[in-house]
Amino acid sequence: MILEVRELVVRYGQATALDGVSLEVGEGEMVALVGPNGAGKTTLLNTISGLIRPASGSIRTAGRVVQVPEGRQLFGDMTVEDNLRLGAWRVRDRNLSHIYELFPPLSEMRRRRAYTLSGGEQQMVAVGRALMGGPQLLAVDELSLGLAPLVVQNLAEHVVRLNRESGMAVLLVEQNARLALDICARAYVLEAGRLAMAGQSAELRRSPAVQAAYLGGAVGEGEAVRAPATSPRTAGGGEGGGTAP
Amino acid sequence: MSFFLGVVSSGVATGAAFALVATGFVVIHRVTRVVNFAQGVFSVVAGMLCAALLTLGLPHFLAEVVAILAAIAAGFGVGLVAIGRRGTPPLASLIITLGVGVLSYAVVILLWGDGPVSFSMLQGQVDVGGVTMLWQYVLIVAATAVTFGALMLFFNLTYVGKALTACYSNPHAARLVGIDVRRMGLLAFAIGGGLGGLAGVLLTPLQPVEFDSDVSIAINGFAAAIFGGLLRPGTALVGGLVLGVAEALVSGYSRYASLQSGVALVLILGIMVYQAGRRPEGAE
Numbered sequence A: 001m002i003l004e005v006r007e008l009v010v011r012y013g014q015a016t017a018l019d020g021v022s023l024e025v026g027e028g029e030m031v032a033l034v035g036p037n038g039a040g041k042t043t044l045l046n047t048i049s050g051l052i053r054p055a056s057g058s059i060r061t062a063g064r065v066v067q068v069p070e071g072r073q074l075f076g077d078m079t080v081e082d083n084l085r086l087g088a089w090r091v092r093d094r095n096l097s098h099i100y101e102l103f104p105p106l107s108e109m110r111r112r113r114a115y116t117l118s119g120g121e122q123q124m125v126a127v128g129r130a131l132m133g134g135p136q137l138l139a140v141d142e143l144s145l146g147l148a149p150l151v152v153q154n155l156a157e158h159v160v161r162l163n164r165e166s167g168m169a170v171l172l173v174e175q176n177a178r179l180a181l182d183i184c185a186r187a188y189v190l191e192a193g194r195l196a197m198a199g200q201s202a203e204l205r206r207s208p209a210v211q212a213a214y215l216g217g218a219v220g221e222g223e224a225v226r227a228p229a230t231s232p233r234t235a236g237g238g239e240g241g242g243t244a245p
Numbered sequence B: 001m002s003f004f005l006g007v008v009s010s011g012v013a014t015g016a017a018f019a020l021v022a023t024g025f026v027v028i029h030r031v032t033r034v035v036n037f038a039q040g041v042f043s044v045v046a047g048m049l050c051a052a053l054l055t056l057g058l059p060h061f062l063a064e065v066v067a068i069l070a071a072i073a074a075g076f077g078v079g080l081v082a083i084g085r086r087g088t089p090p091l092a093s094l095i096i097t098l099g100v101g102v103l104s105y106a107v108v109i110l111l112w113g114d115g116p117v118s119f120s121m122l123q124g125q126v127d128v129g130g131v132t133m134l135w136q137y138v139l140i141v142a143a144t145a146v147t148f149g150a151l152m153l154f155f156n157l158t159y160v161g162k163a164l165t166a167c168y169s170n171p172h173a174a175r176l177v178g179i180d181v182r183r184m185g186l187l188a189f190a191i192g193g194g195l196g197g198l199a200g201v202l203l204t205p206l207q208p209v210e211f212d213s214d215v216s217i218a219i220n221g222f223a224a225a226i227f228g229g230l231l232r233p234g235t236a237l238v239g240g241l242v243l244g245v246a247e248a249l250v251s252g253y254s255r256y257a258s259l260q261s262g263v264a265l266v267l268i269l270g271i272m273v274y275q276a277g278r279r280p281e282g283a284e
Helices: A041-048 A080-086 A097-102 A104-108 A119-132 A149-166 A177-183 A201-206 A208-214 A232-236 B002-032 B039-055 B062-083 B090-112 B135-157 B159-169 B171-176 B181-203 B214-228 B233-253 B257-278
Strands: A003-012 A015-025 A030-034 A056-061 A065-068 A137-141 A169-174 A186-191 A194-200 B125-128 B131-134
Touching: A003 A041, A015 A030, A015 A041, A015 A194, A030 A041, A030 A177, A041 A056, A041 A065, A041 A137, A041 A169, A065 A119, A080 A119, A080 B159, A097 A104, A097 A119, A104 A119, A119 A137, A119 A149, A137 A149, A149 A169, A149 A177, A169 A177, A177 A201, A177 A208, A186 A201, A194 A201, A194 A208, A201 A208, B002 B039, B002 B062, B002 B131, B002 B135, B002 B159, B002 B181, B002 B214, B002 B233, B039 B062, B039 B090, B039 B181, B039 B214, B062 B090, B062 B181, B090 B214, B125 B135, B131 B135, B135 B159, B135 B181, B135 B233, B159 B171, B159 B181, B171 B181, B181 B214, B214 B233, B214 B257, B233 B257
Parallel strands: A030 A169, A030 A186, A065 A137, A137 A169
Antiparallel strands: A003 A015, A003 A056, A186 A194, B125 B131
16 A cells, blocks of 8 residues: 555534545555545545644554645746756756656646646646655645546556556545546545545445536546536636645 | 935845845745744844954955844754744744744843944945945845845745745644754744844944844844735835835934834724725634
């Protein structure tokens, strides 16, 4: 196991954000975490990343966990290169060539300030910055948020390739459940701070409850990145302010 | 004409020192979002300590260096008190720095008394393009130029300097990549202490310091700093020079030299009203 979360409880004052969540990710595994807005997905990631202290429960990691945060959270007024370099703060190996090999467009934008990039390019920087931290587990928070379908597909392919080629485990937090279940073998469904379901993606996709809540009724083949009509994102309102603890 | 140029040159010198204090405000505010109202204390402590060391027989330069090191330590100490506890909101830290400033009066009076303190300046003067400038003025301008150059290099070229900028740019992301934002804040406070200390040892020969001189030093530094919205060292330098020259002109040409200290306050008020009107609500 590269990540083992046991009975995790997180509270913000009186409110309980996570209520006894257990989850694990094996080496080289790709695991999805889906659920509606406000279910506690980002809280879970931030707790795993050590930004939030849990009230109880345990988190065991075997290897480095690096997060790609929701909303990308770049150093906007700094250059692409500086953003990537700072990702290596923990590891001190600041060679960027493998990132530029992975995302060739970034190589041409290395001197540009991050805020001038398009959303998709910014997400590349965010993923690249996280990779600079040398993760054994990449925890991606909302890879698809606010991006065009083609861009999302391209990024998802990159993440899958990284997983296959380097054996890096991935924990993918997504509101786009269709995408998440398509590229991850296993998935957890988080609702109101509790695990509602867990299992193989294929099984979850067949579950009527999952279909109704996250896949917009019937399962459509080959529509991996289209947002489901009943996406909680549209019902849940703004995404802002969800990242900071 | 030569009187005018003489006034301007003294203004440039004091303005350069204000710019150092201002940059202390800026560096600390950028990294921690705290307006450090104890910023003037570093100058007082360094000026007083330097004078005391000189009295003890330490040679110039060594005394100044020791005083600046003490100011760096004082900066670190103020930082520990102000932001040492995780999760202290910037506004609470600001109040803490105010408190530290007042507390410093007691410490300074205990150590060095409540009278004005000064020490001899660099002797002699030099002719710079027809203007006679005191060597002390030249020293202040040169030290300021070197310091600004060093800061630029530090922030733009070094990894730690970039990490400091990252803390300002996006503290949440900085934490995610593993930067200890609190430690960076303490580093910023130490740098701010050093800048204040440098200004203190440069200014004290021109304007004797007392235990409560920190207020006027901080007001001048703050006025220069808010030229750049407390965020840009380059603009703070311009602000310091403009302020220094303006004050020198007021004291040189008006019958009421004490009006000098009002210049900074008028400037602060003007800039704040202007920026409040220009800025959309909620913007940085």
